[in-house]
Amino acid sequence: xxxxxxxxxxxxxxxxxxxxxxxxxxxxxxxxxxxxxxxxxxxxxxxxxxxxxxxxxxxxxxxxxxxxxxxxxxxxxxxxxxxxxxxxxxxxxxxxxxxxxxxxxxxxxxxxxxxxxxxxxxxxxxxxxxxxxxxxxxxxxxxxxxxxxxxxxxxxxxxxxxxxxxxxxxxxxxxxxxxxxxxxxxxxxxxxxxxxxxxxxxxxxxxxxxxxxxxxxxxxxxxxxxxxxxxxxxxxxxxxxxxxxxxxxxxxxxxxxxxxxxx
Amino acid sequence: xxxxxxxxxxxxxxxxxxxxxxxxxxxxxxxxxxxxxxxxxxxxxxxxxxxxxxxxxxxxxxxxxxxxxxxxxxxxxxxxxxxxxxxxxxxxxxxxxxxxxxxxxxxxxxxxxxxxxxxxxxxxxxxxxxxxxxxxxxxxxxxxxxxxxxxxxxxxxxxxxxxxxxxxxxxxxxxxxxxxxxxxxxxxxxxxxxxxxxxxxxxxxxxxxxxxxxxxxxxxxxxxxxxxxxxxxxxxxxxxxxxxxxxxxxxxxxxxxxxxxxx
DNA sequence: CCCAAAAACTTACGTATGTGAACTTTGAAA
DNA sequence: TTTCAAAGTTCACATACGTAAGTTTTTGGG
Numbered sequence: 001x002x003x004x005x006x007x008x009x010x011x012x013x014x015x016x017x018x019x020x021x022x023x024x025x026x027x028x029x030x031x032x033x034x035x036x037x038x039x040x041x042x043x044x045x046x047x048x049x050x051x052x053x054x055x056x057x058x059x060x061x062x063x064x065x066x067x068x069x070x071x072x073x074x075x076x077x078x079x080x081x082x083x084x085x086x087x088x089x090x091x092x093x094x095x096x097x098x099x100x101x102x103x104x105x106x107x108x109x110x111x112x113x114x115x116x117x118x119x120x121x122x123x124x125x126x127x128x129x130x131x132x133x134x135x136x137x138x139x140x141x142x143x144x145x146x147x148x149x150x151x152x153x154x155x156x157x158x159x160x161x162x163x164x165x166x167x168x169x170x171x172x173x174x175x176x177x178x179x180x181x182x183x184x185x186x187x188x189x190x191x192x193x194x195x196x197x198x199x200x201x202x203x204x205x206x207x208x209x210x211x212x213x214x215x216x217x218x219x220x221x222x223x224x225x226x227x228x229x230x231x232x233x234x235x236x237x238x239x240x241x242x243x244x245x246x247x248x249x250x251x252x253x254x255x256x257x258x259x260x261x262x263x
Numbered sequence: 264x265x266x267x268x269x270x271x272x273x274x275x276x277x278x279x280x281x282x283x284x285x286x287x288x289x290x291x292x293x294x295x296x297x298x299x300x301x302x303x304x305x306x307x308x309x310x311x312x313x314x315x316x317x318x319x320x321x322x323x324x325x326x327x328x329x330x331x332x333x334x335x336x337x338x339x340x341x342x343x344x345x346x347x348x349x350x351x352x353x354x355x356x357x358x359x360x361x362x363x364x365x366x367x368x369x370x371x372x373x374x375x376x377x378x379x380x381x382x383x384x385x386x387x388x389x390x391x392x393x394x395x396x397x398x399x400x401x402x403x404x405x406x407x408x409x410x411x412x413x414x415x416x417x418x419x420x421x422x423x424x425x426x427x428x429x430x431x432x433x434x435x436x437x438x439x440x441x442x443x444x445x446x447x448x449x450x451x452x453x454x455x456x457x458x459x460x461x462x463x464x465x466x467x468x469x470x471x472x473x474x475x476x477x478x479x480x481x482x483x484x485x486x487x488x489x490x491x492x493x494x495x496x497x498x499x500x501x502x503x504x505x506x507x508x509x510x511x512x513x514x515x516x517x518x519x520x521x522x523x524x525x526x
Numbered sequence: 527c528c529c530a531a532a533a534a535c536t537t538a539c540g541t542a543t544g545t546g547a548a549c550t551t552t553g554a555a556a
Numbered sequence: 557t558t559t560c561a562a563a564g565t566t567c568a569c570a571t572a573c574g575t576a577a578g579t580t581t582t583t584g585g586g
Contacts, residue, residue: 199418
């Protein structure tokens with residue numbers, strides 16, 4: 001039953017639904033409304049393309065259905081800062097319509113499948129589903145909390161801690177949308193990109209990764225990351241999970257566990 | 264007339280109103296509603312006190328009426344990052360009720376007068392005044408944009424640029440609420456605090472300030488900051504004002520100009 | 527006006543991280 | 557299977573910034 005459903009939902013916003021259910025339980029009608037909203041207009045982009053550029057007028061909310069993307073800002077002399085990562089299930093600025101133009105760009109890392117959600121659809125969804133409104137509020141506030149934590153990361157932590165902290169965050173966020181398998185996940189990000197996100201040079205990112213590998217805190221081969229002892233990595237990185245506000249029961253199920261629960 | 268009014272509004276949320284009017288024009292009834300909401304419960308705090316601590320359950324929205332405060336996060340080993348500054352007219356998290364507990368603390372820098380706005384008052388205000396709802400959305404989005412810009416600041420800019428950028432931002436935000444006089448404003452922040460906000464040691468903050476002074480980009484004596492040539496400082500700090508989203512007409516009036524306009 | 531405490535400032539020295547320029551490995555397309 | 561560009565890795569050296577421990581100046585309460 002679940003397996004049949006799972007085949008059927010390929011192309012659907014299951015990651016968003018799963019993410020929101022970390023915060024609150026959604027009804028069947030809630031879930032259906034999300035599905036309807038997120039399947040109206042679907043777009044595909046290749047890797048390393050801008051979804052929206054600095055200066056553009058925001059026209060709709062983008063929901064990442066599949067693939068990774070990031071917010072970034074480029075300084076005039078070429079320096080670039082990655083401001084945040086978008087994972088499957090992430091929404092790019094649910095209320096961005098209020099602003100005239102984008103002050104930053106959003107680009108893809110991998111090929112991306114995304115849903116464009118127009119203003120009216122968004123309003124209709126929240127008007128008709130208070131539970132979803134609440135859940136979207138939660139997602140907005142957690143996004144802000146993540147941005148604050150990045151401020152702390154860049155301002156106070158050493159290179160080793162910064163990278164460790166970022167890896168913890170990404171792993172836990174991926175786990176929240178069912179994209180981990182046991183202690184491992186995909187990490188389709190180059191060392192240069194890790195550096196642009198953590199304010200470190202690619203050389204130093206490499207040094208730090210070697211050190212994390214040597215101490216057994218991570219296993220990183222190609223695009224696959226394993227974290228054999230997440231607690232240990234969290235301790236090294238001074239990672240306190242509270243800012244992700246995962247305080248509901250029944251969280252932290254990975255793909256297999258969730259299958260069992262659903263069965 | 265204006266002067267009499269000005270005496271009358273001491274204790275009122277004039278800075279918030281002024282800030283929101285950077286985004287949209289408010290009606291007399293809008294303004295009255297803000298005043299009513301923000302004068303129900305007023306609190307006074309001394310300097311260097313927590314308004315709310317990490318782990319506390321958020322109970323109301325705090326509106327800074329007078330004085331400076333900041334968000335901060337303290338790591339276990341004592342390192343502290345200032346995550347943002349609150350100036351008069353700033354709201355601390357208009358929708359924070361959704362979360363169970365604070366993941367960071369908010370503390371005062373100077374003595375602060377603030378209004379506590381309870382959930383129901385907030386809902387009533389936005390229910391009855393769509394214009395204010397929009398304006399509060401704008402303020403929320405600008406707050407998020409500021410946090411992103413801090414990420415860029417900490418990740419990519421040098422010490423000199425970071426401090427320069429922060430000073431530009433604070434000056435322009437103060438100007439937006441009428442708290443500048445010509446090219447100068449109060450800056451009631453110690454060098455240690457500037458360091459905690461920019462991820463620099465107090466020693467290096469001092470070096471950088473000397474350099475900014477020597478080059479004539481700033482005049483800083485005690486708690487008074489002057490920026491004789493804002494454009495020049497912006498250029499040095501790679502400061503692009505677009506992230507503050509001040510794109511309505513009639514902005515950038517300082518106290519004197521505004522008096523003339525109101526007369 | 528005095529005095530203690532806080533803030534500002536200074537110095538000498540140490541180091542985490544950056545720069546530039548290789549060389550090596552990987553992986554996808556042909 | 558070959559090829560080529562991108563990614564990863566390494567090295568030698570440079571430097572922006574941190575640390576520790578002062579001294580001096582400013583501030584504000586009594």
